[in-house]
Amino acid sequence: MKSNLDIFLKQYQKTRYDVAKITGISEAALSKANRRDPETYTVKLIMALSQTVAISSGATLNQLLQIRDDPHRLMQATTYAEIKQLVHQKEGRFLICGDFSSFLKGVRNASLDDEVNDWFQVGTNGTGTIEMWVITRILTLLTPGENRQLENLKQDIATAYQVHIVDQTTAELSLRILNE
Numbered sequence: 001m002k003s004n005l006d007i008f009l010k011q012y013q014k015t016r017y018d019v020a021k022i023t024g025i026s027e028a029a030l031s032k033a034n035r036r037d038p039e040t041y042t043v044k045l046i047m048a049l050s051q052t053v054a055i056s057s058g059a060t061l062n063q064l065l066q067i068r069d070d071p072h073r074l075m076q077a078t079t080y081a082e083i084k085q086l087v088h089q090k091e092g093r094f095l096i097c098g099d100f101s102s103f104l105k106g107v108r109n110a111s112l113d114d115e116v117n118d119w120f121q122v123g124t125n126g127t128g129t130i131e132m133w134v135i136t137r138i139l140t141l142l143t144p145g146e147n148r149q150l151e152n153l154k155q156d157i158a159t160a161y162q163v164h165i166v167d168q169t170t171a172e173l174s175l176r177i178l179n180e
Contacts, residue, residue: 162174
């Protein structure tokens with residue numbers, strides 16, 4: 001399920017933290033709502049969102065439903081922190097926007113071609129991905145501080161996502177499991 005709530009808030013330069021701060025709704029409740037269909041949102045939640053972005057509750061619900069129904073409206077990550085959050089929450093599809101070309105080259109270099117990966121899995125009786133993940137994690141322990149986090153993020157993306165370069169500054173990531 002895509003992050004309808006986060007997409008809605010981002011278009012107003014707001015976050016779930018902002019909603020929690022302004023309205024008193026817990027971030028945990030907002031996190032759960034983010035994964036649900038907007039039709040299941042409570043009136044209290046819709047009112048809180050409309051209060052946060054300063055539009056009517058009807059317009060809020062309409063926009064949330066439009067986001068849900070439009071397959072091309074995806075969450076856009078523009079910082080490493082946002083990329084890390086989306087990968088951590090296993091977002092099905094999202095865009096990386098900005099100058100991340102060297103980072104994405106690192107992701108591409110960290111992943112095996114799909115055909116090579118299939119043969120690798122056959123040769124290792126299906127345990128190869130797990131073994132490679134563990135070995136790479138151990139090797140990244142030797143990498144200093146912030147670089148270690150970036151290397152782990154690259155590995156997580158390479159393992160779980162397919163990367164499609166859209167243009168010079170945009171890439172679309174989609175969970176491999178959704179593309180099988």
